[in-house]
Structures are given as structure tokens and as C-alpha cells.
Amino acid sequence: MVQFGGSNCDRDTHHVLVDVCGVDTDLVWYKDGFARQYDAVVLPGGFSYGDYLRAGAIAARTPIMAEVIRYARAGGLVLGICNGAQIASEAGLVPGVFTLNAYPKFISRHVNLRVENTTSPFTMLYREGEVIRIPIAHAEGRYVAPPGEIERLNREKRVAFRFCDEQGNVGPESNPNGSIESITGILSENRNVLAMMPHPERASEAVLGSEDGVKIFNSMIAYIEKYGRRSPTRQENRT
């Protein structure tokens, strides 16, 4: 768990990983760098560098992110949540950008998501088309990418989640921030990076009203247990 100045979901996510999922997890201050070999890296939510310039832009250019990029290129699992997703896209780990919501206010509420991909290390415990409830909390979460890139993401099944209604229908009414094609979770080319605006750590315990998000962390754990750490090949080649 990388902590940047202004991260504020690092301890919540750490709590879920340690106390709910039972995983040995370190909080790593961005200036310290990685001292151990890890099975996965999580970039938590928050407001790194006060969202100056663009959300995630400055954190994406810190030396520890150069390490994270190398780690991801070698096949390591990287999960970017909210500000972590903005950092991951700014760092070029996934295509596109998360920018100011179409209606430019901060939105903090539960939303419905349709699971679009169930073969990635982050989503393998879900059913395809499953509707899950996970909160969002952002002002800069509108996903934008060039049309050719969107077409490629769809073709390669690299959209992990779309906003939807309770029945799983995708459309403008259930798209809270104006994201292109309601996309709010994207996988990297090799499926080892997931950038998502919703907060699975806020939906990982019954007391929080939803446990739908914990499957993301449990998927990562199951994937690592099955295939071992650092899995550079494409997921669909294995299944």
C-alpha cells in the first residue's frame, strides 16, 4: 500500500486487506521505496498533492511510481482505487484519463456496477454481468479516452466495470459522472493493472452496507495463490 502525501484511504484499505482478507500488508511511504518483494501493489484513494495540476498527475511522476511502473511491466499486480486510478492512468499504466465530472461536483454515494470481465486477476470471483454495489467519492472521475482506444478496450474485454442501474442496464441515467460508455474500471493490456474509481474497500464488510467489493481483493489473493506472484502473460491464455 503506497502512501502519498494526501492519500486518505490507505488505512481503510490496509484494514480490509489485513483484518478482513488476512493478508500481510505494509504501508509504504512514497519516499521510502519498496524494501520487500510484494505480490501486489495498491495505490489508495485520497487527494495526493492536493489534486494540483490534475488529480494524480504529480504522484504519477514520483520516484516510487517509476518503481511501480517497472513492477507492473514485469507482470506485478497493481490495483489503483479512486485517486490511485487517477495516478495509474496519469502514469500510463492504463489508457485514458479520469477528469472533471460532467456535472462538476463531488459525488459521494453508492452506485451499481456491472461486472464486464471475469477473467482478470481482480475480477475472477465475480460472475459476468453481476451487478454490485460499491460507493464512489470523486469530483474527477469521468473516464475519457480516444474513440479508437475505447473500441480496443471493448474488443479486448479490458473494461472491468461500468456504471449501471439495479437491473444491470447501462445508460445515461445510471452514469453519475459522464464517463464514456459508463466505464469506471479499466484493465491494462496484460490485465495485471486495474484502475477503478469506485472504492471496494468501502464495500468490504457487512457493517458498511455492502460486501460486494471484497471480491476484488479476494480475487487478487486467489489469483496469486493459483499462479504465484508476477504473472506476465495474458490471463485469457491461461483459462
Next chain:
Amino acid sequence: MKYTVTITIRLKEGMLNPEARAIQHALKNLGFQTEDLSTARLFRITLEAPDAEAARKTARQMCDRLLANPVIHEYTIEVE
């Protein structure tokens, strides 16, 4: 030589600009009718460079590597 580069970064043509729309709306509330409104971000940077072309090249690198996001932005650079 010392140069001052002025970098203007704006959204590409056709990109949704919610900030501009909100400002336009606020101006309307004050009684100003506007046909169009766009926003941009301006950086004025003083730096050392052997010549104006080198200063421009450095500014371009700054834009490409940090100041602009090529997915949504375009930029112009003036050197003086």
C-alpha cells in the same frame, strides 16, 4: 540566456468543459449573456537556455511529460 516561456494549456476542441459551462452559467446569473466560453491554464516559467529554440524545446518536454495530458489537452508555447 534567461528566457521566459509562457505555456497555455487548453482542452482539445470538442472536449466537454464542465468548468467553463459552470462559469458561463454564473455569468448568466449576473446578467451577462455569452455565446461561448472556454478556459485555459497558463504557466509562465523563467529558465536558462542557450537560445530561444532550446527554451521552446524544454517547454515542450515539460508539457509532454507533466503539464499537459495528451488525451485531453493541447498547448501553445511562447518564448520571450
